[in-house]
Amino acid sequence: MATETIAPRNRLADWKQSKVWRRRIAVTAVYIVLIALSISFLAPFALMVSTSLKTEDRIFTETIEWIPSPIRWQNYAEALQSFPFLLYLRNTLFVCTLVVVGTVLSSALPAYGFARLRWKGRDVLFLIMLATIMLPAQVTMLPVFVMFRTIGWTGTYLPLVVPPFFGSAFAIFLLRQFFLTIPQELSDAARIDGCSEWRIFWQIIVPLSVPALATVALFAFIGAWTDFINPLVYLTDENTYTLAVGLQTFVGRHSSEWNLLMAAATVVTLPLMVVFFFTQRLFIEGITLTGIKG
Amino acid sequence: MRERQRNLQGWLFVSPWLVGFFLFTLYPILASLYYSFCDYRVLSPPRWVGLANYVALLTDRDYFLPSLWNTLFMLIELPLALIIGLTMALLLNHKIPGIGIFRTIYYLPSIMPVVAVAVLWLWVLNPQYGLLNAVLTPLLAPFGLQPPGWLADPKWSKPAFIMMDLWAVGGSVVIYLASLQNVPAHLYEAAEIDGAGAWHKTLNVTLPMISPVIFYNLIMGVIWTFQYFTQTFIMTQGGPQNSTLFYALYLFYNAFRDFRMGRACAMAWILFILTLIATLIVFRTSARWVYYEGERG
DSSP: OHHHHHHHHHHHHHHHHHHHHHHHHHHHHHHHHHHHHHHHHHHHHHHHHHHHTOOGGGSSOSSOOSSOSSOOTHHHHHHHHHTTHHHHHHHHHHHHHHHHHHHHHHHHHHHHHHHHOOOTTHHHHHHHHHHHHTSOHHHHHHHHHHHHHHTTOTTSSHHHHSGGGGOOHHHHHHHHHHHHTSOHHHHHHHHHTTOOHHHHIIIIIHHHTHHHHHHHHHHHHHHHHHOOHHHHHHOOSGGGOOHHHHHHHHHHHSTTOHHHHHHHHHHHHHHHHHHHHHHHHHHHHHHHHHHHTO | OHHHHHHHHHHHHHHHHHHHHIIIIIHHHHHHHHHTTEEOOSSSOOEEOTTHHHHHHHTOTTTHHHHHHHHHHHTTHHHHHHHHHHHHHHHHTSOOTTHHHHHHHHHHHHHSOHHHHHHHHHHHTOTTTOHHHHHHHHHHGGGTOOOOOGGGSTTTHHHHHHHHHHHTTHHHHHHHHHHHTTSOHHHHHHHHHTTOOHHHHIIIIIHHHHHHHHHHHHHHHHHHHHTOOHHHHHHTTTOSTTTTOOHHHHHHIIIIISOOHHHHHHHHHHHHHHHHHHHHHHHHHHHHHOOOTTTOO
16 A cells, blocks of 8 residues: 555656756757857857967968967057058047937937827828838939939038938837837826926936937947948048948958958957947847837 | 827927938939939939830849849848747757857857958858868868868859858847747746647747747848848959859949949839839738737637
């Protein structure tokens, strides 16, 4: 009798034990795959940094030397001298700043209009705006170029920094999604107290939306930093180039000096990586906002 | 009166975007449609030529049709990116220590400036001394095979670009991951009670729940593929033998190298129509495989 009651309990314990083991094996397998993937994702970065520190005669070797010897820091100095890095950095930061300010300011207002006001035509306009996100840039790019050329703006920064002051559909969409999550009661209470929409926007919505605004600013910054085709088309004087275009001309001139090329690529990438490390959470939040209800 | 005031207020708030829409979207769309029927070399005013640009393009077997084919070939990347991206997101969705580090590592390539990616991958793909072939050579040697010349070989140049893009798949991984974390836990619990294993849970709960995000990513992927430009412009300029002359690159050459704005605008409109068709196809079929919560009781 007694053995019969104990046996099932043992089986249960065994089963539990095997479940723990199965979970351990599964977790180990997951780690192995994650690490294998990480290595293949990081290898090109490692190659970039390692090549950027090599002397000319150690670049083309039978097997790849991951740790350069001797280490030649001078590559960075040379790369930065043979292409006016600081000037391009200043140009890029100038463009980025204006693009960020423009995008944030002029996207937040329409987003408020779409998210928190009721008015005739709102839903139609919002649909039109969403549709423009899918419009291939090439369709509008050429007439816009002709337009800027006619008013003499080519060769200046204006074509790069003025359009952001008319809002970005993507940024408006992202901010609208965020504004929708703020309880309507806050606005209603303020309205009863006689607050104008303008004041509600500035004093209630904007302070509550700092993370979302920061995300939009971040995306705008990265977009402007990495933008290639617009500076390529509009900037004619080499002294006005941004880093992206500057790096491209550098490639043309040093096509086989891989150590210098990799040094330049590292230098152009590094600031973005630093920004990313400090703002990871904003990234994820922004992506969650737009991606989920896309 | 209050109704009118409210309407006015709405329009005022969206006015920055509205002005931009007329200046930088609506007017350019119409203008490019008009230019597409013109011979327009920028320096002299546009001259109406009817369908000549379209006819010239659609019968151009040397550049236009190959560029279209090359771009369609690149669409292979979308299912690959979907499978790899989803698998990575499912892996990252495990609540185990250190998972944040992996997420960061996978995401890094996608925030690197495209120009820098292009320079780096020129080196990675170098047939003789590149990283990729350094890995492949010992793997292929036992079979008596040699690794391909990648960007130097017209047969392998497009797969080379696809591989480079898959390296930056992390951007969509983060989107998938965010949507995975939004799947309500009670659905998994219910499935477990019904005796579903990990595989069944993924197939019958996870995939249907995140199908809208997959759908969104597919559409954006199609649009993105048709606009593929910077990478080829820097790395191959369309070569070898026009094997990487992609649609957007040829359009750019027409507009800014040969100053044939009319023809470039015709290309832009063909692109527009193609994107529209592709999007419609995805939309039409989506009813069958995209599940929207709350749509059907």
